[in-house]
Amino acid sequence: MVELFGFTTEMKDASAAREVVGTPNYPRKAFLKTTFKCLLLLSLLTIPIGFILVPFPSPLSRYQMYKRSADGPAKFQKALPLPRNDPLRLSTQHNMIYPGNYHFILDDTELCRSIHPYLVLIVPVAPGNWKARDAIRRTWGNETHIQGELIQTVFLLGIPNSGNIEVLQRKVRTENRLYHDLIQSDFIDSYHNLTIKTMVIMDWLASRCPMVPYAMKIDSDMFLNVENLVSMLKTPGTPTTIYITGRLKNESPVVREKDSQWYVSEDSYRENEFPTYAVGMGYIFSLDMPRRLVEISKRVTPFYVEDAYIGVCMKTLGIDFTPPPERNHFRLYMFEFNRCQLAKSICAILKTPAQLINYWTSLKGPGPAC
């Protein structure tokens, strides 16, 4: 609005100037004045128009991301440019992602203080994404007692990186007073800081919940079948230590195109393929793993691709991922409701929080047995 008002004022001035151009007294001066005002007007105009035509790059939705990666590396190279001043790109400082450098500014959940669950579901989510948190609380986040085990869900947030930060922060604190399930650390919450977020999650789990048997890092756009997850964990033979499982990705090529969302420099990671890693949408681990990962991260050069980074940490630790009993338990995405597939899977990527509520309601409602 401010620009608009400035713009109309300028218009009036410019037309007033146009009237004086013809007067004999100071034609040259008036002409220069008009030219100057026109230029000023033009530059004022280009700013708002520029914003409309060239919006700031916004992180791709995960759907686009997986769609692109499913299309093969050749097609997904022109994604986001990386922010030029980003420390992860400029330096190989391990410091950047070492979670000990950040502080929890919101951390009053009873989880692991007075509540000792069997499984912690920890969800990295942007501070402003209350819709996703709301949908999770109404669906799988509310499944707290399964097969005699206690399950608890918490959300991990960084500091908002845009918008009215004070207002957003106040909303976050109000939400937390209601649910006591938000944990907030003081790193800047942005797409390119996901590796920091994951390491902060590992740090929180290692320091707060070392006695819990299992945890899952699960993204906020996921469907989760908690019943099937608990069944898998309780199956005899499932490791109780040195265990990470999920949708495993093997021999994934490292993207070297600087424009790409997945660009990793040779300084950060030299090989042309990543070691096996579990796709970041959701992976499950025994609670001895977070401490190991935080410790080894001091020696593993950071890069943005958080799930591949965990893969490199695991390789450095000399620990293999455990394949899930069935690969189809971890579905990349499911944009059409499929009752039987949901009933048999552990997790799947969805499009929107509304879709999560829809699928959940349909699955819990009456329907054919699968």
Ligand SMILES: *[C@@H]1O[C@H](CO)[C@@H](O)[C@H](O)[C@H]1NC(C)=O
């Ligand atoms: C969670 O489930 C209980 C019943 O099991 C229900 O009373 C409660 O309203 C649910 N909470 C939400 C946020 O949907």
Ligand SMILES: *[C@@H]1O[C@H](CO)[C@@H](O)[C@H](O)[C@H]1NC(C)=O
């Ligand atoms: C990542 O977080 C750090 C610490 O808060 C911050 O200095 C940096 O600017 C953030 N990077 C991006 C791309 O947001």
